[in-house]
Amino acid sequence: MEKKLGLAALTALVLSSMLGAGVFSLPQNMAEVASPAALLIGWGITGAGILLLALAMLFLTRLRPDLDGGIFTYAREGFGELIGFCSAWGYWLCAVIANVSYLVIVFSALSFFTDTPQLRLFGDGNTWQAIVGASVLLWVVHFLVLRGVQTAASINLAATLAKLLPLGLFVVLAVIAFRLPTFTLDFTGVDLGVPVWEQVKNTMLITLWVFIGVEGAVVVSARARQKKDVGLATLLAVLAALAVYLLVTLLSLGVLARPELAQMRNPSMAGLMVQMMGPWGEVIIAAGLIVSVCGAYLSWTIMAAEVPLLAAQYKAFPRLFARQNARNAPSASLWLTNASVQICLVLIWATGSDYNTLLTIASEMILVPYFLVGAYLLKIAKRPLHQAIAVGACIYGLWLLYASGPMHLLLSVVLYAPGVVFFLYARRTHVDNVALKGQEKIVIGLLLIAALPATWMLVR
Numbered sequence: 001m002e003k004k005l006g007l008a009a010l011t012a013l014v015l016s017s018m019l020g021a022g023v024f025s026l027p028q029n030m031a032e033v034a035s036p037a038a039l040l041i042g043w044g045i046t047g048a049g050i051l052l053l054a055l056a057m058l059f060l061t062r063l064r065p066d067l068d069g070g071i072f073t074y075a076r077e078g079f080g081e082l083i084g085f086c087s088a089w090g091y092w093l094c095a096v097i098a099n100v101s102y103l104v105i106v107f108s109a110l111s112f113f114t115d116t117p118q119l120r121l122f123g124d125g126n127t128w129q130a131i132v133g134a135s136v137l138l139w140v141v142h143f144l145v146l147r148g149v150q151t152a153a154s155i156n157l158a159a160t161l162a163k164l165l166p167l168g169l170f171v172v173l174a175v176i177a178f179r180l181p182t183f184t185l186d187f188t189g190v191d192l193g194v195p196v197w198e199q200v201k202n203t204m205l206i207t208l209w210v211f212i213g214v215e216g217a218v219v220v221s222a223r224a225r226q227k228k229d230v231g232l233a234t235l236l237a238v239l240a241a242l243a244v245y246l247l248v249t250l251l252s253l254g255v256l257a258r259p260e261l262a263q264m265r266n267p268s269m270a271g272l273m274v275q276m277m278g279p280w281g282e283v284i285i286a287a288g289l290i291v292s293v294c295g296a297y298l299s300w301t302i303m304a305a306e307v308p309l310l311a312a313q314y315k316a317f318p319r320l321f322a323r324q325n326a327r328n329a330p331s332a333s334l335w336l337t338n339a340s341v342q343i344c345l346v347l348i349w350a351t352g353s354d355y356n357t358l359l360t361i362a363s364e365m366i367l368v369p370y371f372l373v374g375a376y377l378l379k380i381a382k383r384p385l386h387q388a389i390a391v392g393a394c395i396y397g398l399w400l401l402y403a404s405g406p407m408h409l410l411l412s413v414v415l416y417a418p419g420v421v422f423f424l425y426a427r428r429t430h431v432d433n434v435a436l437k438g439q440e441k442i443v444i445g446l447l448l449i450a451a452l453p454a455t456w457m458l459v460r
Contacts, residue, residue, distance in 0.1 A: 017212075021109075090366060100344040108122065176276075216303055315434075
């Protein structure tokens with residue numbers, strides 16, 4: 001496989017996948033539940049946790065440079081064929097549903113420029129016009145990635161730099177407009193009526209999702225120019241994202257008092273920009289949001305297409321998906337991914353349904369591989385430093401699963417069950433398979449049985 005992605009492209013891939021639409025609504029989201037004191041503590045806890053996870057990935061790329069596609073291969077190598085497949089299936093499914101949400105958000109944001117009280121063109125991103133537009137964007141990106149991952153990654157690098165411009169402008173203006181008395185007013189959140197520790201807990205539910213995408217460089221590690229860049233890119237992107245999130249949330253509380261900020265409509269960064277620079281501020285943030293989401297969508301498309309390719313090479317997905325085109329793009333898995341996204345878009349339009357529950361459940365499935373990263377490092381670590389990082393990453397991974405809601409993890413069985421059937425079929429398309437262990441067969445049986453009550457709980 002051609003190895004082309006340098007440090008800058010890998011870092012941009014990770015950063016772009018983490019900085020999507022959420023950062024533009026973060027000021028209001030945080031102000032609604034937490035005081036400045038709680039935010040400082042909350043970001044401290046989250047920052048420490050995500051840095052431990054990033055360091056775990058860094059050490060694994062050093063200890064096992066032979067393993068490409070980390071999220072899947074670490075789980076498979078450490079815990080067997082079935083766990084490896086479940087990690088890949090959960091990750092891929094989450095990426096597909098996330099890509100659907102990104103396409104909807106893009107056209108929802110475009111409605112800022114097109115819709116009027118008399119004309120509802122794109123609305124909330126689920127009108128027939130929005131679905132047609134989203135479908136066009138979907139297949140444009142599809143054929144872009146088919147031209148080669150390097151081409152797509154280069155465009156993503158440019159998009160990442162473009163999305164950082166409005167964020168950078170916001171930070172500069174917020175530093176100028178920052179007033180310490182505003183920031184320290186009700187520093188511990190007496191007005192909220194809940195203790196600081198409860199506020200910290202509430203921030204955790206928001207910070208939980210903002211670093212999803214941290215695994216981007218590890219997933220495409222097979223395409224890295226130098227393997228040592230993979231872990232470094234992950235660490236650099238995490239530090240950059242953490243800096244952006246800290247600056248955006250904390251500076252906002254020095255521009256507007258927390259109660260006022262909590263009442264703002266989202267994307268709240270637009271309202272703050274209007275405060276600081278007039279009507280053009282809203283336009284800049286709306287444009288920044290669109291560029292940001294498009295960049296995140298491109299990153300996730302690259303990552304989503306890579307996982308079935310790697311899984312097929314390791315005999316966890318059908319042999320068909322191991323196919324690449326002349327430009328070394330994962331053509332077969334890309335068709336699978338984007339056909340699935342297209343079907344979801346049509347279903348959203350046809351049913352007018354809210355897919356947020358499905359997105360939450362699928363997102364839970366992406367958190368399990370994070371825990372397995374720490375667990376695998378713990379399994380192979382020999383040095384005390386590596387062991388300490390592994391324990392920290394495991395604790396953070398378990399915390400993510402607990403904070404996001406064990407019930408959603410239980411409901412994700414509904415999505416794992418068809419995956420297991422897919423896995424059993426995939427094994428029949430390959431020769432010389434590693435035989436499943438007895439406990440793996442038992443787990444498959446339990447998953448299929450558990451799918452029935454889980455489905456009932458979901459639809460009741």
